[in-house]
Amino acid sequence: MTSSTAVVIAPTARASRGLWHDALRRLLRNGPAIIGLIFIAIFVVGAILAPYISPYDPTIGVLSQSRQGPNMTHLMGTDLQGRDELSRILYGARISLTVGVTAVFFGLIGGTIVGSIAGAAGGVVDGVLMRIIDVLLAVPGILLAIGIVAWLGHGEIQIMLAVGVSYSPMFARLLRGSLLALRESDYVLAARSMGASPLRILLRHMLPNALTPLIVQATLAAATAIIDVAGLGFLGLGPGDPRIAEWGEMLTDSSRFLQSAPYLILFPGAAIVISAVGFNLLGDGLREALDPRLKR
Amino acid sequence: MARFIIRRVLVAVPVLLGLSVILFLFLRLLPGGGPAEAILGQHATPQLVAQISAAQGFDRPLYEQYFNYIGRLLQGDFGSSFIDGRQVADTFLIRFPGTLELTMGAMIFAVGLGIPLGRLAARHPNSWIDGVVTLISLFGISIPVFVLGYSLAFIFGVQLHWLPTFGQIDPRLDIPPVTHFAIIDAILAGHWYVIDAVSHLILPSIALGSIPLAVFTRITRASVIDVSNEDYVRTARAKGLTERRVNSRHIMRNAWLPVTTVIGLETGALLAGAVLTETVFTWNGVGSWVVTSIQNHDYIVVQSLVLIFAVIFMTVNLIVDVGYAFLNPRIRYS
Amino acid sequence: MPLLSVQDLVVQFRTHDGTVHAVNGVSFDLDEGETLGLVGESGCGKSVTNLAVMRLLPQPAGHIEGGRVLFQEEDLIRLDESEMRDIRGKDIAMIFQDPMTSLNPVLTIEEQMVETIRAHKRVSKKEARARTLELLQTVGIPQPETRLRDFPHQFSGGMRQRVMIAMALALQPKLLIADEPTTALDVTIQAQVLDLLQRLAAEFGTAVILITHDLGVVAGMTKRINVMYAGYVVESATTGDLFARPRHPYTVGLLHSMPRLDAQPGEPLIPIEGTPPDLRQAPKGCPFAPRCAWRVDACWTTMPTLDPIDETAQIVTTGPKATHRIACWNPATAEEGIHAHPNRPGFTPAPPPAEAVS
Numbered sequence: 007m008t009s010s011t012a013v014v015i016a017p018t019a020r021a022s023r024g025l026w027h028d029a030l031r032r033l034l035r036n037g038p039a040i041i042g043l044i045f046i047a048i049f050v051v052g053a054i055l056a057p058y059i060s061p062y063d064p065t066i067g068v069l070s071q072s073r074q075g076p077n078m079t080h081l082m083g084t085d086l087q088g089r090d091e092l093s094r095i096l097y098g099a100r101i102s103l104t105v106g107v108t109a110v111f112f113g114l115i116g117g118t119i120v121g122s123i124a125g126a127a128g129g130v131v132d133g134v135l136m137r138i139i140d141v142l143l144a145v146p147g148i149l150l151a152i153g154i155v156a157w158l159g160h161g162e163i164q165i166m167l168a169v170g171v172s173y174s175p176m177f178a179r180l181l182r183g184s185l186l187a188l189r190e191s192d193y194v195l196a197a198r199s200m201g202a203s204p205l206r207i208l209l210r211h212m213l214p215n216a217l218t219p220l221i222v223q224a225t226l227a228a229a230t231a232i233i234d235v236a237g238l239g240f241l242g243l244g245p246g247d248p249r250i251a252e253w254g255e256m257l258t259d260s261s262r263f264l265q266s267a268p269y270l271i272l273f274p275g276a277a278i279v280i281s282a283v284g285f286n287l288l289g290d291g292l293r294e295a296l297d298p299r300l301k302r
Numbered sequence: 303m304a305r306f307i308i309r310r311v312l313v314a315v316p317v318l319l320g321l322s323v324i325l326f327l328f329l330r331l332l333p334g335g336g337p338a339e340a341i342l343g344q345h346a347t348p349q350l351v352a353q354i355s356a357a358q359g360f361d362r363p364l365y366e367q368y369f370n371y372i373g374r375l376l377q378g379d380f381g382s383s384f385i386d387g388r389q390v391a392d393t394f395l396i397r398f399p400g401t402l403e404l405t406m407g408a409m410i411f412a413v414g415l416g417i418p419l420g421r422l423a424a425r426h427p428n429s430w431i432d433g434v435v436t437l438i439s440l441f442g443i444s445i446p447v448f449v450l451g452y453s454l455a456f457i458f459g460v461q462l463h464w465l466p467t468f469g470q471i472d473p474r475l476d477i478p479p480v481t482h483f484a485i486i487d488a489i490l491a492g493h494w495y496v497i498d499a500v501s502h503l504i505l506p507s508i509a510l511g512s513i514p515l516a517v518f519t520r521i522t523r524a525s526v527i528d529v530s531n532e533d534y535v536r537t538a539r540a541k542g543l544t545e546r547r548v549n550s551r552h553i554m555r556n557a558w559l560p561v562t563t564v565i566g567l568e569t570g571a572l573l574a575g576a577v578l579t580e581t582v583f584t585w586n587g588v589g590s591w592v593v594t595s596i597q598n599h600d601y602i603v604v605q606s607l608v609l610i611f612a613v614i615f616m617t618v619n620l621i622v623d624v625g626y627a628f629l630n631p632r633i634r635y636s
Numbered sequence: 637m638p639l640l641s642v643q644d645l646v647v648q649f650r651t652h653d654g655t656v657h658a659v660n661g662v663s664f665d666l667d668e669g670e671t672l673g674l675v676g677e678s679g680c681g682k683s684v685t686n687l688a689v690m691r692l693l694p695q696p697a698g699h700i701e702g703g704r705v706l707f708q709e710e711d712l713i714r715l716d717e718s719e720m721r722d723i724r725g726k727d728i729a730m731i732f733q734d735p736m737t738s739l740n741p742v743l744t745i746e747e748q749m750v751e752t753i754r755a756h757k758r759v760s761k762k763e764a765r766a767r768t769l770e771l772l773q774t775v776g777i778p779q780p781e782t783r784l785r786d787f788p789h790q791f792s793g794g795m796r797q798r799v800m801i802a803m804a805l806a807l808q809p810k811l812l813i814a815d816e817p818t819t820a821l822d823v824t825i826q827a828q829v830l831d832l833l834q835r836l837a838a839e840f841g842t843a844v845i846l847i848t849h850d851l852g853v854v855a856g857m858t859k860r861i862n863v864m865y866a867g868y869v870v871e872s873a874t875t876g877d878l879f880a881r882p883r884h885p886y887t888v889g890l891l892h893s894m895p896r897l898d899a900q901p902g903e904p905l906i907p908i909e910g911t912p913p914d915l916r917q918a919p920k921g922c923p924f925a926p927r928c929a930w931r932v933d934a935c936w937t938t939m940p941t942l943d944p945i946d947e948t949a950q951i952v953t954t955g956p957k958a959t960h961r962i963a964c965w966n967p968a969t970a971e972e973g974i975h976a977h978p979n980r981p982g983f984t985p986a987p988p989p990a991e992a993v994s
Contacts, residue, residue, distance in 0.1 A: 140313075141320040144612040147574030149592075153608050156596045157328050233446045237578055240448050241593050257448060261582075264452060265460050275449035282444035533737040539692055540732075541752045541803070542725030551751070555742050631742055631787040 032295040039291020045284025049277075053099035060093035065249040073267050082273050086259065091270065094251035095277050101245065101252045102281060105165050106231035112170025114224055117177025124178065125185030132182075139175045148172070148234055155238055160246025169234050173227055180223055184216035218296040222289055229285035236278050253278050306627055307620075314616050321612055325605045326371055332601065336360060341384055343599040358602075380606035385598050390606045394588065399482040400470055401587030404579065405572045407507030412514035412568070417561065419515075420522025421554075427527060435519060442516025447575045451509035451582035458505060466502050468584050471495075510579040514568040521564050525557040532556070559630055566622030570615045637709060638665040638954050639843050640689070640811060645703035647681070647688045647867075650696075654916045658684040660867035661703070663942065665953040668810065671837060671844040673854030673875070675890075676864035679912055682847045685864075686813045690730055691720050707811070726756040729804035733816040735796035739788035745772075746784040749803050756807055771802040775832060794825035801832060808840050815847045830857055851894055855879065860958055863887050866913050866923035869942055873960040883945055883960070883967040885930045892976040906976050922965070926988070930978050933986045934965045 033039055052059075062080075067087035074084045082091035124135040145153060154168035238244055239254025253274040260270035332340035338354040339346045355361045359370060374381070380390035423435035445453075459467035470484040471477055475498060477484075477491040484502070488495035529535065530553055538552045576589035584590070588607065595603040627633045647659035659681040666672050674682045687693050689705050691712060705712040707728065712720065724730075732738045740748055749771065750764040759767075765784070772780035775798040788796060797817060804812055814833065818826035834857055837844045846858055854861055854875065861878045863871040863886065871884040882888045889908040910927035913919075922928070925935040934940075944951055944959045945967065952959050972979045 137316060137320065140317045141324065144317055144321050144616055145608055146570030146611065146615045149574045149577065149608065149611055152577065152592070152596070153328070153604070156601075156604055157332060159333055229444060233444075236446060237448065240446075240578065241581065242597055254448075257452070261452065264456055268456055268460075271449075271452050271456070275446075275453065278449060279441070279445050282446075283440060286440060286444050533732060533734060534740040536692060537732060537738045537800075538740070540690060540724055540730045541755065542721045542723070543751065543755050544721065547751070547755070551743065552740050556740070559742075629742070632789050 029292075029295040033291050036291045036294060038287045039295070042284045042287025042289075042291060045280050046288060049099055049281045049284060050103060052096050053103040056093075056096040056100055060090075060096050062090035062093045064089060064093040064097040064251045073263065073270075075267070076269060083267070083269050085256070085270055086263070089251075091273055094256060095253070095273055097251040098253040098256065098274065098277065099281075101162070101250065102232050102235055102278075105162050105245075106169075106235045107228055109166045109169035109231045109235065110173060110224055110227045112166055113173030113227065114177050114220070116170065117174035117179075118181050118220070120174065121178035121181030122185065125182040125189075135178075136182075139178055142171070142175045148237055151234055151238060152241065152243060155243045160243065162245050165235060165238055165243075165245065168238070169231055172234075173231070176223065176227070177220065180219055181216060184219065188215060222293040222296065225285055225289035225292055229282040229289065232278060232281050232285070236274075306633075307624055310620055310623060314620065318613065318616070322372065322375070322609060323368070325609050326368055329601055329605050330360070330364070330367070337601065341599050341601050375609075380610070381602040383595070383603050384600045385595075385603075390603055393591070394607075394610065396479075396482050397586060397588050397591055400484065400585055401573075401576050401580070401589055403470075403483055403485060403503060404506055404510060404576055404585060404587060404589075405569070407503045408511035408514065408572050408575075408579075409565075409569070411507050411511035412518055413565070416515045416518030417522045420519045421526055423519070423523045424526035424530065432523075435523070439516040439519045442512045442519070445512060447509055447512065447578045448582050450512050451506065451579055454505045454509055455582070465505050466498075467505060470502050470585060471499050472502075506579050506583045506585060509582065510572060510575050513571055513575065517564060517568055517571075518561065521561050522557065525560045526553060529553050529557045559626065562622060562626050562629060566619040569618045569622075573611055573615060639668045639670075639708065640666040641704075641706040642685070642689065643704045643706070645685060645688060645705065646701040647684050647693065647698065648701050649694075649698050655918075656915045657918055658867055658915060659688065660919050660939075662864070662867070662869050663703075664862055664869060664872065666811070666843050666845065667954040669837075669841045669843055670860070670954060671834075671846060671858045673858035673861040674845055674847045674864060675849065675851060675854055675861055677849055677912060679866075679915065680864040681867040682864050683815050686730070686815060686845060686847060690724060690728060690813065691715075691717075692724075692730075722756070725752055725804075725809070726807045727809050728811045728813065729807075729809040730813040730815065731797070731800045731804045731817055734820045735793060735800050736788065736820075738800060739796060741788055744785050744787055745791075745799055749799075749806060752803050752806050767806065768802075771806055772799070774836070775799070775802045777802075793821050794829060797821060797825075797829050798832065801829070801836065805836055805840065805842065809842060811843045811845070812837065813845045813847070816849070817846075818853060819848070819850070826853070833857070851890060859956060860954070863890070866915065866919065868919075868923065868939065868963060870924065870964070871960075871962045872942060872958070874956060874958055877960050881960070881970050882973050883970075884962045884964050885928045885968055886924050888968050888973050888976055889927075922963075929985050930964075930966045930968055930972075931985045932966045935986065936989050939963070940965050 067085070067089035069088045071080075071084050072086055072088040074080055076083045080090050080092065082095060085091055085094065120135055120139070124132040142150065150172040151165075151168040154171055155164055158164040158168065235244075236252070236254030236257070239252040239256075240258050242255075242258065244250075244252045244255045256274040257271055260267065260274075263270055329337050336351075336355065337360050338351045338358070341354065342350055359367055362370075378391055380394070382389050383393065386393075419435050419438065423432045426432055455467040458465045466472065471488065475491075475495055477487050477495055480487050480490055484499040485496060488499035535548060535552050538548045543552075573589075576587060577592055578589070579585065580587045580589035581593055588611075592604065592607050595601075595607070642665075643663050645659055645662045649656040649658055662681070662685050664672070674685070676682050684693070684698075687698070688700055689707075689712065691700075693700070700713055703713070707723070712723070715723075739745075746765065746768060749768040750761060753759065753764040753767055754761070757764075768784065769780050772783065777783055777795060777798060783791075788799075791799065801817075812833075817833065818829050821829060830853065833844065833846075836842070844858075846854060848854060858875050860872070860874050862869045863878070863884065865886050871878065871882070871887045873881075878887065879891070882891055886908070889906070892906045893908060895905060908927055913923045913926070919939065921937045922931075922935045922939050925931045928935065940963045942961045942963045944961050946959075949959050951961070968978070978985075
């Protein structure tokens with residue numbers, strides 16, 4: 007038989023246009039992920055536009071109007087000191103956004119550097135770095151952040167560092183694991199056998215694959231970071247300036263009014279939950295979108 | 303197997319040592335001057351500072367301080383509280399049972415509800431049941447412990463008056479604190495008192511256990527689905543085994559494994575979360591003690607408590623790892 | 637009466653991408669004690685056919701759309717699940733390709749074999765254990781008493797497959813379906829395992845359906861072979877006939893794409909051009925047409941039925957006198973079969989009808 011006898015009848019299939027393009031398309035088809043994006047958008051827009059759309063100054067309270075329930079002049083009511091709750095929620099979003107997301111960023115950078123060195127160097131360096139990470143991981147969860155804030159003192163930067171440090175072990179392990187697995191993987195082997203330089207291998211072959219779990223994890227970490235930052239505020243370890251509106255602190259301040267003014271707990275709580283849900287949904291959506299081998 | 307345990311213990315030792323160094327330095331490197339100033343805070347006067355420094359040995363060279371520190375630790379001396387002067391170890395033994403009860407209550411809730419929910423969702427993937435379970439899981443990890451705690455307290459305590467929201471037992475019941483385990487003490491004091499102790503445990507356990515619940519649900523679901531697609535499950539069916547047998551001996555026995563690894567990690571989350579939960583429900587445990595100590599600048603207590611938490615966490619992880627090796631024959635016999 | 641009679645079996649899978657037409661009307665018979673080979677490339681439907689017989693199609697996607705599966709004159713498709721469970725393992729047994737993943741890693745061999753026996757027979761654990769030892773010995777596991785408490789990962793690949801065979805034959809089923817039993821094994825072990833299968837089948841009088849993509853495997857072991865392509869049986873013959881006188885163009889292509897020891901030096905390997913069809917399209921005409929050098933116009937529009945080559949011959953479906961049947965409008969002649977291309981003056985393969993070309 008010669009090649010002229012074979013006729014190709016190809017089924018119509020949408021051409022694949024690269025990992026990111028396909029991932030984006032998959033993501034946009036994912037309902038819950040879209041909801042997550044909307045929630046995050048509300049949160050981000052609220053935070054950015056807070057100075058412009060807040061009806062009142064969040065730091066100034068009129069004592070005579072304290073502890074009003076939601077009404078026409080104060081859509082979310084007022085707190086103990088007569089400050090408008092809605093404005094405080096909006097400004098609180100700024101804190102959560104900046105501190106929370108930056109903390110994840112710090113953790114990402116720190117963890118990536120350590121993880122890359124460990125994964126790339128191997129041997130003794132790897133061993134030592136991993137022991138240090140183990141020390142950090144020995145203190146469970148938020149306790150590590152609490153300890154660091156107790157040490158560094160109050161303030162936004164301190165919180166960012168504390169929460170960031172408590173996340174860096176996770177990122178370090180993730181990246182190190184990816185690099186180790188990829189170093190031995192078949193397609194890296196194939197690239198090396200074709201004479202590709204180590205740098206090229208790193209950039210074109212290993213990093214894109216190592217990045218995707220990192221992106222997913224970072225998004226999910228943003229959700230936890232918002233919660234952790236609020237948690238620190240709740241425990242009295244927040245930014246420190248009592249005038250600044252921070253969702254966790256707002257909860258602590260209002261805790262004694264659980265019976266009389268429950269909305270003061272409802273609104274900050276709902277704000278935290280909606281933001282966290284948003285990032286969680288987006289993170290899950292990213293995970294499904296970025297893993298082409300995931301069976302539906 | 304014994305070698306496995308020994309190896310894990312040996313690895314843990316340098317980690318603990320490293321942690322002790324960091325905590326040791328934590329106390330000595332506090333911002334705002336030396337350790338004595340930090341502890342005293344606003345009450346710092348030169349005489350008091352000198353007094354504290356001499357008493358605690360802050361004026362001695364660092365390495366000497368460290369040796370004394372380790373020496374005392376090994377003898378069970380974790381220092382004493384600056385606020386009430388009592389030994390950390392003593393107060394710990396009084397307060398820890400409460401935290402232990404809370405974490406156990408939360409774990410029972412998380413495992414007891416999480417694993418069945420996960421199995422349920424796995425049996426009906428992509429159905430509305432799965433959707434509901436996924437939603438529960440989503441909110442479990444998105445609602446902070448303290449928000450959930452207050453919400454539960456509001457609904458069940460304030461509005462419905464079904465459950466108490468304050469403390470471990472009704473203070474009007476005069477129950478002598480023998481073991482400091484509210485439930486055991488209640489049983490010892492009188493039969494029906496235990497109901498009160500248990501009712502106080504319910505809301506905090508749910509609040510604290512919500513995150514592990516979400517995690518266990520997800521992991522169980524994923525694990526059961528993965529295992530259900532394995533070849534050996536097909537073989538089991540091909541042998542004509544009943545669906546019940548296939549489920550219990552072939553699917554669940556294998557699906558358990560990833561879940562057990564997570565149990566260890568979630569215990570850490572529980573320990574950390576206890577700090578928040580105890581604050582919300584005014585629980586007299588070690589978690590709230592950490593918070594008050596930080597607020598009161600009682601840094602020696604903070605230093606010791608963090609170390610103790612770490613030791614507990616690492617021990618639990620070790621036990622879970624050993625348990626896993628026991629359950630997984632591929633590790634047991636290799 | 638044949639032991640097994642599959643009649644016009646149609647199996648489909650419902651997936652996100654559409655319906656996959658895995659099996660499009662397969663029929664074959666099997667006598668007691670007979671060994672039938674089912675040959676074809678990946679995706680041709682050979683495994684799916686047999687999973688359907690066992691009613692083990694992956695749920696909820698897999699679905700038997702039509703046909704009958706008569707086993708000892710009972711239609712298996714009509715049975716309810718508990719009746720089917722009764723048959724599985726006891727009357728019909730199946731062994732799979734990868735023995736490492738086909739055995740439960742957390743249960744000992746003893747546990748897995750004893751549960752098989754006790755699922756179908758009321759015997760004590762001790763009796764089941766004794767029977768297990770017997771079986772392990774029969775399949776050639778050395779020192780079976782010590783190996784009973786071992787886990788699957790402690791056995792080598794070949795040993796594991798022997799254990800699977802032992803487990804399958806524990807209750808002396810009438811039919812054993814072996815789905816690629818040697819594909820995952822080393823070549824030397826392959827021979828041992830096949831030999832064992834053959835010996836035990838003969839000893840117990842078990843009928844065997846041997847599924848494989850490897851013609852070498854079926855050559856030694858089977859008495860009849862069915863060649864499958866894209867969910868159809870395209871040729872059915874005794875083993876000897878198939879190798880000596882292949883008539884369907886696909887079979888011809890298969891035989892010539894295998895390297896052979898007795899080939900002339902320099903004789904080229906002739907691959908079959910093109911790729912298997914996408915099963916997500918409902919079949920139209922013969923699925924092999926795009927790759928076939930013998931195709932005629934009818935091939936593009938209608939799937940031929942499985943008919944005897946000799947039109948006057950009586951159809952015998954089983955046994956050494958089984959009729960050589962093919963599903964083809966324009967089969968290769970015996971001589972063309974040897975040369976692997978058509979040899980008729982003025983013949984060109986029929987071009988596809990206009991809309992089929994991409």
